[in-house]
Amino acid sequence: MTNEATSTVVTEVACPLCGHACDDLSVDTAGSGLTVVANGCDRARDGFARLGGVPTNASARIDGKPASLEEACAEAARILAGAQQPVFGGMALDLNGARGAMELVDLAGGIVEHINNEFGWRASRAVQDGGGINTTLAEVKNRADLIVLLGTDAVSRQPRFFERVVWVKESMFDFDTTSRHIVYMGAGLNTAPGVSPDGRQPDVFEFDKKRMPEALSVLNALLAKQPVAGEAPLGIALARWQALADALLAAKYSVLVWTASAFDTPQVDMNVGAIAAIARKLNVTTRCNALPLAGNDGDSTMGAVHLWQTGFPMRTSYASGTPKFDPLQNGLSRLVANGETDALVWLSSLNDTVAPPSTGLPTVVIAPPTQKLDAEPHVFIPVATPGMHLTGHFVRTDKVVSLPLRALKKSSLPAAEQVTAAIVAKMKEVGA
Amino acid sequence: MSLIKLTGGRVIDPANGVNDQVRDIYVRDGRIVAGPNEHEKITAEYNIAGRIVMSGAIDMHSHIGGGKVNIAREMLPEDHRGDPLERTELTRSSCGHAAPGTLAAGYRYAEMGYTAAFEPAILPINARQAHMEMGDTPILDTGGYAMLGSDDFFLRMMAAKEDQKAINDYVAWTLNATQTVGIKIVNPGGISAFKFNQRKLDLDEQNAYYGITPREIVKVLSRAVHDLGVPKPLHVHASNLGVPGNVDTTLGTMDAAEGLPIHLTHIQFHSYGTEGDRKFSSAAARIAEAINQKKNVTADVGQILFGQTVTASGDNMVQYRNADHGSPKKSVIMDIECDAGCGVVPFKYKDQNFVNALQWAIGLEIFLMVDDPWRVFLTTDHPNGAPFTTYPHLIKLLMDRSFRNAMLDTINPDARAMSNLAGLDREYSLYEIAIMTRAAPAKLIGLADRGHLAPGAAADIVVYKEDADRERMFEKPELVFKDGELVVRDGRIVKVVRGNTHAVKPEFDRSIEKKIEPYFQRYHSVRMNNFKISDDELCECGGGSKLIAHACKKRG
Numbered sequence: 001m002t003n004e005a006t007s008t009v010v011t012e013v014a015c016p017l018c019g020h021a022c023d024d025l026s027v028d029t030a031g032s033g034l035t036v037v038a039n040g041c042d043r044a045r046d047g048f049a050r051l052g053g054v055p056t057n058a059s060a061r062i063d064g065k066p067a068s069l070e071e072a073c074a075e076a077a078r079i080l081a082g083a084q085q086p087v088f089g090g091m092a093l094d095l096n097g098a099r100g101a102m103e104l105v106d107l108a109g110g111i112v113e114h115i116n117n118e119f120g121w122r123a124s125r126a127v128q129d130g131g132g133i134n135t136t137l138a139e140v141k142n143r144a145d146l147i148v149l150l151g152t153d154a155v156s157r158q159p160r161f162f163e164r165v166v167w168v169k170e171s172m173f174d175f176d177t178t179s180r181h182i183v184y185m186g187a188g189l190n191t192a193p194g195v196s197p198d199g200r201q202p203d204v205f206e207f208d209k210k211r212m213p214e215a216l217s218v219l220n221a222l223l224a225k226q227p228v229a230g231e232a233p234l235g236i237a238l239a240r241w242q243a244l245a246d247a248l249l250a251a252k253y254s255v256l257v258w259t260a261s262a263f264d265t266p267q268v269d270m271n272v273g274a275i276a277a278i279a280r281k282l283n284v285t286t287r288c289n290a291l292p293l294a295g296n297d298g299d300s301t302m303g304a305v306h307l308w309q310t311g312f313p314m315r316t317s318y319a320s321g322t323p324k325f326d327p328l329q330n331g332l333s334r335l336v337a338n339g340e341t342d343a344l345v346w347l348s349s350l351n352d353t354v355a356p357p358s359t360g361l362p363t364v365v366i367a368p369p370t371q372k373l374d375a376e377p378h379v380f381i382p383v384a385t386p387g388m389h390l391t392g393h394f395v396r397t398d399k400v401v402s403l404p405l406r407a408l409k410k411s412s413l414p415a416a417e418q419v420t421a422a423i424v425a426k427m428k429e430v431g432a
Numbered sequence: 433m434s435l436i437k438l439t440g441g442r443v444i445d446p447a448n449g450v451n452d453q454v455r456d457i458y459v460r461d462g463r464i465v466a467g468p469n470e471h472e473k474i475t476a477e478y479n480i481a482g483r484i485v486m487s488g489a490i491d492m493h494s495h496i497g498g499g500k501v502n503i504a505r506e507m508l509p510e511d512h513r514g515d516p517l518e519r520t521e522l523t524r525s526s527c528g529h530a531a532p533g534t535l536a537a538g539y540r541y542a543e544m545g546y547t548a549a550f551e552p553a554i555l556p557i558n559a560r561q562a563h564m565e566m567g568d569t570p571i572l573d574t575g576g577y578a579m580l581g582s583d584d585f586f587l588r589m590m591a592a593k594e595d596q597k598a599i600n601d602y603v604a605w606t607l608n609a610t611q612t613v614g615i616k617i618v619n620p621g622g623i624s625a626f627k628f629n630q631r632k633l634d635l636d637e638q639n640a641y642y643g644i645t646p647r648e649i650v651k652v653l654s655r656a657v658h659d660l661g662v663p664k665p666l667h668v669h670a671s672n673l674g675v676p677g678n679v680d681t682t683l684g685t686m687d688a689a690e691g692l693p694i695h696l697t698h699i700q701f702h703s704y705g706t707e708g709d710r711k712f713s714s715a716a717a718r719i720a721e722a723i724n725q726k727k728n729v730t731a732d733v734g735q736i737l738f739g740q741t742v743t744a745s746g747d748n749m750v751q752y753r754n755a756d757h758g759s760p761k762k763s764v765i766m767d768i769e770c771d772a773g774c775g776v777v778p779f780k781y782k783d784q785n786f787v788n789a790l791q792w793a794i795g796l797e798i799f800l801m802v803d804d805p806w807r808v809f810l811t812t813d814h815p816n817g818a819p820f821t822t823y824p825h826l827i828k829l830l831m832d833r834s835f836r837n838a839m840l841d842t843i844n845p846d847a848r849a850m851s852n853l854a855g856l857d858r859e860y861s862l863y864e865i866a867i868m869t870r871a872a873p874a875k876l877i878g879l880a881d882r883g884h885l886a887p888g889a890a891a892d893i894v895v896y897k898e899d900a901d902r903e904r905m906f907e908k909p910e911l912v913f914k915d916g917e918l919v920v921r922d923g924r925i926v927k928v929v930r931g932n933t934h935a936v937k938p939e940f941d942r943s944i945e946k947k948i949e950p951y952f953q954r955y956h957s958v959r960m961n962n963f964k965i966s967d968d969e970l971c972e973c974g975g976g977s978k979l980i981a982h983a984c985k986k987r988g
Contacts, residue, residue, distance in 0.1 A: 131755075131764040172955045252629065305564075393560065400555070401957065402560045
């Protein structure tokens with residue numbers, strides 16, 4: 001959709017560079033890269049500029065030497081055919097990238113681990129253990145009167161959160177959005193975006209994030225009218241905790257914002273469970289919902305596709321021919337450290353900044369030409385990026401809304417799913 | 433060009449009045465044809481003498497795709513571990529039971545002779561994902577019903593007393609934008625009311641903010657669907673699901689349509705009285721009598737069957753209330769995008785539990801007391817009453833009175849005493865089963881070329897070996913053809929094909945977008961143009977599924 005036939009600026013572009021997936025960007029396609037000219041953030045501007053370029057000299061490589069796409073796919077197929085349990089990392093993909101990956105993973109008998117799944121699987125375990133009461137962005141935008149950010153400032157991972165969801169001009173339900181009560185919990189947070197447009201400061205409960213379980217326990221106890229020891233839990237006066245509990249009880253629609261990556265990793269599932277417990281207590285008399293922030297690097301997309309196709313979350317091994325879900329055993333780092341995997345495939349079309357780990361294993365990297373690499377892999381296949389060079393689909397933070405991604409600039413590079421399809425075809429040809 | 437001949441089968445094709453007649457069926461390029469052209473050679477012949485032939489079965493209400501189904505999958509690894517699906521040369525690995533992977537769902541539906549399934553609760557804002565999931569459901573034709581009635585745009589229109597024409601334009605716009613084949617209401621206005629902290633909403637009770645009642649919503653939306661000429665009647669999950677005494681609400685909901693077509697879904701969950709010591713009783717007789725009398729009413733049953741399953745519903749108000757009954761005890765409840773909501777609660781129906789046992793009996797009573805198989809549909813509200821893989825068992829319960837009574841003897845005795853099931857002698861015939869699983873759903877949804885076997889129909893064909901054990905017969909057809917391709921032989925997948933996506937395209941005044949676009953900009957989190965799903969994008973979401981667009985003849 002261009003403003004006019006001659007314009008090089010495309011409007012209402014959805015951005016795949018964080019889980020918020022803002023879809024109001026204007027992107028100029030003139031020149032060698034893609035330039036965000038309206039409604040972006042630094043992350044979007046950098047990402048479109050870097051990933052949106054069209055390199056003329058990007059070629060596949062085998063052991064560092066230029067190779068044709070076909071040769072590189074054949075070599076990848078050879079590596080995978082010889083592997084007992086390859087692990088697939090990166091996985092920052094859009095819908096069709098994830099679909100293509102799943103077909104290859106199943107055939108190769110592999111395991112999928114998205115770069116964010118080291119903590120993400122623990123959030124999933126909290127859902128499996130107890131569930132939760134959740135809401136989505138448009139509900140927060142129109143209804144939230146009290147927003148508590150737990151361990152996260154939101155903007156570090158999703159920069160336009162306050163601009164697009166909190167300090168909006170109006171709500172559907174006739175209340176003054178500037179009156180929203182903002183509370184932060186944790187230390188080292190960027191609390192400036194929480195200052196209301198009329199200059200009201202947010203409440204900040206400052207403590208080491210490793211003490212989040214204690215903080216959530218204090219709130220759960222106060223809401224359950226149970227005694228809390230000490231005058232100042234976590235060094236904060238008990239009266240302030242009580243005031244927050246009272247505010248939650250008095251709010252019509254409070255929202256508890258969290259993101260798994262902001263918690264101390266071993267505590268993720270415990271914290272998410274404690275947040276769900278707070279929401280359950282409050283919903284006895286009023287409405288309160290959690291708002292998990294996820295979706296960065298396409299983790300919601302990859303997670304959703306994995307789940308709907310096979311019925312299991314990531315960290316499922318396909319090595320035996322039937323899915324075996326075991327989140328404790330099937331993490332990438334553990335598999336590598338214990339010698340339980342014999343090949344690494346790094347698939348990533350949306351994130352080029354995280355380098356594949358150095359494992360000493362035969363490694364295939366299928367990623368943008370700008371992919372950061374600490375070592376030359378055995379096979380490197382450059383691919384185009386959905387939302388820049390290719391149409392695509394991206395599941396947003398709340399796992400409810402998905403956005404169409406646009407092809408803004410032509411690239412001669414293949415899509416990740418074309419590469420995985422070629423490897424699948426080669427493996428079947430060799431296997432036949 | 434290929435010409436397939438199915439020779440000598442006993443054809444049951446109720447849409448064309450054919451009841452167990454020996455006929456040959458010819459298929460050319462995916463379509464049923466009258467016979468070979470001059471000099472045309474038959475490329476493949478199947479001798480099916482003595483076999484029963486029906487069109488592919490159509491599940492008109494099955495939760496197969498969309499966010500709440502994926503939440504259910506995430507919640508239940510313990511259930512999935514018990515039912516893994518092995519990778520073969522033809523099929524991918526996946527898992528089954530209560531909330532199966534899409535791959536397993538497609539394979540298993542096809543293995544049972546189903547060639548189409550319709551997702552009945554597509555949140556408009558989640559439509560893209562629902563189509564993605566259905567696109568990854570192999571072999572089956574799919575489609576869905578878009579949920580309206582608790583979305584704020586609609587409720588604002590109602591509160592502003594906008595006229596029926598404006599409502600019709602919005603409904604038609606939604607059907608086009610979401611690429612769906614019908615409109616569903618879930619707990620009319622109740623999902624919105626829950627967001628305003630209302631915990632129940634009776635048929636004539638007002639939404640606290642909008643002042644609109646469920647009755648008004650049903651009336652206006654049944655009118656809209658009718659006026660637009662959408663074949664599928666308004667699909668209604670009525671208020672007060674699961675509440676003892678909800679029969680009056682259900683009967684009132686039928687009346688709210690004021691004589692226009694209305695479909696009451698999973699009506700078993702809405703057919704409860706308050707008689708007896710436990711204030712919970714069957715109201716199936718009143719419901720069945722109402723359906724028999726009111727020719728504008730259709731219903732699917734939502735039969736429960738005993739065992740572990742998961743309930744996944746748009747009705748977050750009711751699911752929140754029921755969360756404590758979950759087994760295993762966990763639940764996910766969501767408010768969604770000023771559009772709708774959802775609630776997922778695992779559930780285990782127990783035959784010795786009084787309420788569950790009576791629910792089982794109530795569903796069967798409705799099946800057996802509704803006279804017209806064209807107006808009652810075979811569903812378990814998969815997975816809410818039971819997984820769809822229980823259909824062959826359910827068919828046996830309907831067709832085999834002695835089997836049914838033997839089962840009845842094993843359930844909770846107090847529930848048995850409260851049910852008149854033992855006195856119901858009816859046994860469904862194969863012809864009636866073919867009506868309720870093929871001809872009637874195709875007619876209801878408006879699928880002109882499905883659900884029958886006359887020349888011109890799509891060659892979705894199932895061949896069964898007759899077996900007095902109807903469960904065994906229906907769980908493993910000998911042959912299944914999808915659009916003319918043999919996909920199942922002896923109950924096993926022999927070829928994986930991609931099904932089609934069905935949608936309706938009612939006409940509307942495009943100027944409605946002048947209201948919708950600014951609404952999205954002011955209040956929503958996405959732009960209107962990114963909300964709408966174009967035909968090209970639909971096919972991409974569907975992984976390449978072909979769009980079959982059905983025209984609507986305006987009545988308004």
